[in-house]
Amino acid sequence: MTTSHETFTDKAAQAVVRATPEPLAARVRGLSDRAIAWLFIAPTITLLLAINIFPLFWAIYLSFTNYRANRPNAVVQNVGLGNYSRVLNDPDIWASMQTTAHFVFWTIVLQTVIGFALAYLIDRKFRGHAFWTTLILIPMMLSPAVVGNFWRFLYEPQIGLFAYAVSFLSGIPTSEIRMLGDVRLAPWAIIIVDTWMWTPYVMLICLAGLRSIPDYIYEAAEVDRASNWRQFWSITIPMALPFIMLAVLFRGIENFKMFDMVNLLTGGGPGSTTEVASIALKREAFEAWATGRSSAFAIVLFVAVFGLANIYVKILNRVKQR
Amino acid sequence: MTDRALERPRTRRPFFLRRGPMEMLAVAMIGIGFLMLFQPFAMVLYTYSFVTLLAGTAMFTVVSKFPE
Numbered sequence: 001m002t003t004s005h006e007t008f009t010d011k012a013a014q015a016v017v018r019a020t021p022e023p024l025a026a027r028v029r030g031l032s033d034r035a036i037a038w039l040f041i042a043p044t045i046t047l048l049l050a051i052n053i054f055p056l057f058w059a060i061y062l063s064f065t066n067y068r069a070n071r072p073n074a075v076v077q078n079v080g081l082g083n084y085s086r087v088l089n090d091p092d093i094w095a096s097m098q099t100t101a102h103f104v105f106w107t108i109v110l111q112t113v114i115g116f117a118l119a120y121l122i123d124r125k126f127r128g129h130a131f132w133t134t135l136i137l138i139p140m141m142l143s144p145a146v147v148g149n150f151w152r153f154l155y156e157p158q159i160g161l162f163a164y165a166v167s168f169l170s171g172i173p174t175s176e177i178r179m180l181g182d183v184r185l186a187p188w189a190i191i192i193v194d195t196w197m198w199t200p201y202v203m204l205i206c207l208a209g210l211r212s213i214p215d216y217i218y219e220a221a222e223v224d225r226a227s228n229w230r231q232f233w234s235i236t237i238p239m240a241l242p243f244i245m246l247a248v249l250f251r252g253i254e255n256f257k258m259f260d261m262v263n264l265l266t267g268g269g270p271g272s273t274t275e276v277a278s279i280a281l282k283r284e285a286f287e288a289w290a291t292g293r294s295s296a297f298a299i300v301l302f303v304a305v306f307g308l309a310n311i312y313v314k315i316l317n318r319v320k321q322r
Numbered sequence: 323m324t325d326r327a328l329e330r331p332r333t334r335r336p337f338f339l340r341r342g343p344m345e346m347l348a349v350a351m352i353g354i355g356f357l358m359l360f361q362p363f364a365m366v367l368y369t370y371s372f373v374t375l376l377a378g379t380a381m382f383t384v385v386s387k388f389p390e
Contacts, residue, residue, distance in 0.1 A: 088369045097368070101360035300372050304359055307352035307379040310386075314349060 063296035070289040083296035096280035115202025123210045148264025155179040202247040209243025249312040341388040351378030
């Protein structure tokens, strides 16, 4: 039985060898493990270079020129640091940075506070906590396009549930609750949606931090008659702090680049009250067609995010060392 | 052999070649640059925010390669 099986295997191997063109077989046999490894990762590296690295260097090059994408045949001239000077002296772009800061600050504060509170509650392991965890996690699984569209309906002054609920609780007529059309309310409308969508994400990270605290520390604190309040401030917060900081940095980097939700909800309006940096960048690039200047703007944003990512890596290393 | 004899001779690197303090300095520069970029008070701070951020980021990239 074994002999017939070996014979069959040998025959199959010989058939494969015969079917393989000789030069290719010789080449594969001659390759080292390292060369084969390179052969496998080459497509990924090529894609990475083509999609990420090349556009970055191309944008750096364009940021020093007066190139306009709607005039591809025009002569491209080097303008030195002119584009950077214009971007960094433009009051409108400065205003968009402030709008971004307002958005990032409040979303992070709200998401961290609510996310940690939810994680603290879920960590109590009450009856049905698994069901509630799943329910809370649903918003972050939705596509931003879907979320943007259905919140537009929710915010509708006449038919929207949000306006109806606020009117029911406050007595203000629904026609006056124009979340997306009022210059004072529109930034908060976006903050509410982003908080609703991404608080579960912060909750997950905080929950991981809370679950990593060993029980014996709380037991030792109870032996020492430490109150629940004291345990919370002296054990829970310090030990979960690296995770909270991680969540803050993750959300900070993401919200700094926020585009889709703002574009769907308000498009930067009314006026320019919700024109965050990414929306301003899109307008420079595809409405004003100032490709060189918008590239300089993009590089400024890239350096800011890259700097933030460096701090993030440093904190992550500290978390690993603990 | 005494304990003193077993001690390795300590080589003091100059401040600008030590990873810890230089990394902290770079992080501080990035943080200040970030605040300058987003603050609503003075246009001149916004104008110089990019240079500060770039210097901090470049410095961090270099000094994070220094040995511990």
